[in-house]
Amino acid sequence: MRELGGIGSVCLRCRFRLLVASRTRARHSASTSSPAAVIQDRQSSAQFRNGGHETTAMPMSPGSLANKPATIPSKTPSGVPRSAIPGRRSSSVAMFQSIVENQSRMPSALGSSASGTASIELVKDVARIQTMMKQEGATLAEAYAYFEENVYPHMIKDAAGVPQIVKNQLGTVLLDRLALKKPRDFALSRLPSVTRITEIMIMLDVLKPAAWATLVIELVQHIYRQKTVPEAYDSVKQYETAMALRDALLHDLLGAWRVFCAQMVPPSDSGTPTKAPQTNEVKSKSSRPGAEPQQQNTLQNAFGAMFPQYLVPSLLRPTFAAFATYKLLTDPLNRSRSTDGEAVPFLQMMKGLIFRARPPRRKDFEPIFNAFPDLPRFVWPKKQAKDETNTVLNAGSVFRDNSDPKRRNVHRQLGEAINRRNLSMVNKAWLEFWGAAATPDDARTSELAECSEMFDYFIMAYTMMRRPNQAIEVWNSMERVGIQATIKTWNSMLQGCAKANNAQGLRTVWDKLTESGLKLDIAIWTARIHGLFLCGEASAGIRALDEMVKVWAAREDPQYAAIAVQPTVEPVNAAVAGLLRLKRSGDVMKVLAWASKQGINPDIYTFNTLLRPLVRRGDMQAIDELLATMQSINIRADVATFTVLLEGSLHQIGDLPPAQQVAVVERILGAMKSSGVDINMQTYAKILHLLLREGDRAEAPVKAVLAHIWRRGLELTSHIYTMLAEHYFSRDPPDAAAVTALITNRRLHENKAIDRVFWERMIRGYCQAGETGRALDIFDRVFAPGTMITFGTLYELLRPLVAAGDVAVAMRVVEAARKIGRVDDDRGGRGGAPQGDVGEGKRYWKHRFWHLAFEHGLMGEQLAERFREANM
Incomplete structure (x- = not known):
């Protein structure tokens, strides 16, 4: 040996x-x-x-x-x-x-x-x-x-x-x-x-119960941090990929509990862990003279009774891990239908435990929260705070759908259609949602009656695309299935008008709303004011803000009772943001002074809005004064504040010595942590973006940020990997070897969270660096099996193949492009294929990729004929 x-x-x-x-x-x-x-x-x-x-x-x-x-x-x-x-x-x-x-x-x-x-x-x-x-x-x-x-x-x-x-x-x-x-x-x-x-x-x-439970809690926390709403992702494909990975993690979490619970020893009393006793049984037990009240039993003790092979004091973390898993699986915003059946045994067990114990309290698990500070807000979420202007006016936050898969699929389609401003996609989504029949049957009517927010979403989409007749048709269809219009329905029309830059339409909708007698709220007033500024009607927006105050003062008058709403900081923030957008900064302080007289105090969103233009101008004195004002009125900076400040702090950081660069970054991260700000991956991406602008001069702080991410046990996002790879490609000469090492060392080919955009950028970069073989390898691995790819990337791949005279491989790329190619669109990834409308079909065939392929005889006869017909 x-x-x-x-x-x-x-x-x-x-x-x-x-x-x-x-x-x-x-x-x-x-x-x-x-x-x-x-x-x-x-x-x-x-x-x-x-x-x-x-x-x-x-x-x-x-x-x-x-x-x-x-x-x-x-x-x-x-x-x-x-x-x-x-x-x-x-x-x-x-x-x-x-x-x-x-x-x-x-x-x-x-x-x-x-x-x-x-x-x-x-x-x-x-x-x-x-x-x-x-x-x-x-x-x-x-x-x-x-x-x-x-x-x-x-x-x-x-x-x-x-x-x-x-x-x-x-x-x-x-x-x-x-x-x-x-x-x-x-x-x-x-x-x-x-x-x-x-x-x-x-x-x-x-x-070891504590060590094992720590691993499970880490997994629960990781799943909680995954975004579950489509609006959090840039494309449908990226969203589906993220959700598939999340489902796999949920399956693993349930598998771990299935194995752990196989050790379970059912308690000897009449109650079972998997089935809650009847209410009358509980009453009879608790009413016995001298009986200890049932609610004195903690969840940890109940959990420990089922696992006597472990000491109860060692089960604090496993108990919390079980409770956090239970909350995750029963949270309507985080649960996954893919694990519903698999989760039943665990949920039944936990329901029985919770029924036999007093309700779990935060203080029961206080020692755990030092290691997992994010989990309390997931497990014991606070009531949702008032929406800020940017949230109220974000269509994604208003129109969320967490129901059956078919409805979620329509929701995603409609969201993508709105981002692309594609009317045909909206029509297709509506047909899938409503159905082919002009009048749905009773079963379908019952289903549609549960989809009020989806109707509102379609109304906003058609209003945004200046299709009022179709918006009214959706409104009438909604009423036919028994859904009455709400304040959210009117809000969706106002948002649509604002997005369409239709000031006259916005006024018309507002007039009809006030005539309807519907009780207004702060969100609808904010939407109106924001919309006027978005349409360039600054003076009208300020008048609307003043009108809101006057109507509230006259709220005792019956004619104003329904529309009177107490003014708050949200519409003021909308006005401030609108004035700054229209470069009327001189009027901002007037609006704030007016708001102060009305007893409306600024909030963190107000200061973040004011801070952004100061940072862009580099007005350090004004920045310091603004931050001092925030501190004096006890308003703490949030992640948006630090994101704005990062732009100023990291500007031309490459001029500093490496050690000082690292110190600046560490100081920023430390300040964010001490302020209680959650440093998420979007924040890290912002920091890295600003640092990588400096090129190799900021290599030291880039490594420091990456180390900070990895120390927290986090994984880089596809966006961050893309930035790093493009940084290597931007060197002179391009450092293709560094990109290859990044892909290999981080096993990105096995990482399902890496999106299509990353791989397209890699193909372009390798081609520009003269590494056509590596670009072709990515094409065969990622795209040839059927993943869509833009013609711009295909052109960059085809050009060096043509130059090298590699006709066989070039023809293979052209043939694959016919199946998976999509038209480039810098405004949001709009893609098209010949099957679409006539204009889109012509645009498809006019791409320079097809011209290059036709010029060098790389098309088959049938494909070449279609190309000639489209370009006649």
Whole structure:
């Protein structure tokens, strides 16, 4: 067997191969050697329970083992020379060596040779894995692969015969590290799933409740952080990809709980954990004289009663992990229909536990929130605050649909149609939503009656595209299925007029609204004021703001009762933002002074709006005065404030020495953290964008930001990867090797969250760098199977193939382009195909890609004929 001391001179991958080979030879020699007894005193050996919380007496203390020199015999049972494990020995390795030494010196007992030698080999395996993990460049994934292939199968064959101390050490060396590192791998899947980690921990009886629950909580938090609304994504494809990854994480979370709950011991009382007792039973129990009120039992105690193999004090984190999972699975904004059936057993168990215990309180889990500060707001969400102007007027925030998949699909289609301002897509979405029949049947009418917000969304879309007749048709259809127009319906029409820059339409809608007698709210007044400014009607917007105050003052008059709404800061913010957009900054202070007289105080959104133009001008004195004013009235900066300030702080940061650059970035991140601002991936992306503008001069702070992200266990987004790759391509000459290393090291081909835009940019960059082969490889991997690609990218790929005279490959690209090509559109990715309307079809064939392909004879006869017809 190869000496452990010689491993250092071999590369890491080869070391694991050598270990596999040595393992096989050792087991072969064990099976052919003469019988030798290995007697283990199970009463005096260490027996760890509850993940190391309970131990029995050992013949000597770990300290004495560490102090006593322990060496492996010069001969193994098979007669192969072995040397001691090199380097500084830890007490755990010394303990293992001592066990091997004691077992090899025991007198023989008939029939015990094979199992005893196998136990020794397992001890050595653990020592090998531990030694390997200390080597520079060692990866946990490779260590786990070695364990899964060569160690675990032998352990489960004779699990009872494996000393518990061996299992415990393996848990410390490998499994605990997997639980610690897995949160950084949720999106990559280089490490085993949380479900698999749980299975192995339980099989080896090394599951430590707190450590395991920390991993589960990390997974719950990771899932919570995934955006679940379409408006959070730039395209439908990106949204679907993100949701597919999220569903996979939910399946893994439920799998982990399925394995953990297999250990469950049902309580002996009449109540069961999976079914809540009837109400009358609860009353009869609680009414008994001297009975302890049922609500005194905490969720942790109820949870512990089902898992008596663990000490109740060690179950605080598992209890919170279970409760957080329960809240996630029952949250209408975060639940996933793909896991509904799979989640039933867990949800039934938790409902039974919660029913038998008093309602969980935040203070019950206060010690956990220091490590997971984001989770309380997910598990115990506060009431939604008043919408700020930018939220109220954001169509995505008003029109959310979280119902059945078909309705969600229509919702996504309509959102994309609005972004592209594509009337034909809106019509198609409406047909799919309403159905082909002019009058839906009773079943469909009942379904449509539950979709009031979808009708409002269609009304906004048609109003925005200046199709009032179709908007009215939607309104009438809504009433036919029994839905009455609400203030949100009118709001959608105002938003549509504002987006269409239709000031006259906005006034008409407002007049009809006030005549309707409907009770108005702050959102509708804000929408009106914002819309007037958006249409360039600044004076009318200010008059509307003043009118709001006057109407409120006359609210006792019956004719104003319905439209009177108390003025707040939201419409003032809309006016301030509108004035700044129209470059009327001189009127801003007048509006703020007027608002102050009305008793309307500014909020953080007001200051962020004022701060943005100051940063753009670089007016540091005004910026300092504004921040001082914020502090004086106790308004704390938020993420938007810091985002604005970043533009000023990082401008021309490349002029500073590297150490000072890093200090500036660290100071910004520290200030955000101390202010309680959540530094999300959008903020990191903004920082990196500003730094990468400086080119290689800001390399040091870029690395510092990346380190900050990775220390938090977060994964870079597709947008950040795109920025990094484009930074490498922008070098002179382009650094294609750095891009290749980025893709390979981060395993981006396996990352489902990487979107189409990233891969298109990589194709363009490689082609410009003269690496056509790599560009073609991405095309074959990502796009040839059917993913859409823009003709601009196809043109960049076809041009070097034509120049190189590679006709066969060029023709293959042209043939694939006919199936997956889409027209470029810088305004939002509008794509088209010949199947669309006539104008879109002609635009499709007029792209320079087809001209290049036709010019060099790369089209088939049928394709060439279509090209000629479209360009006649």
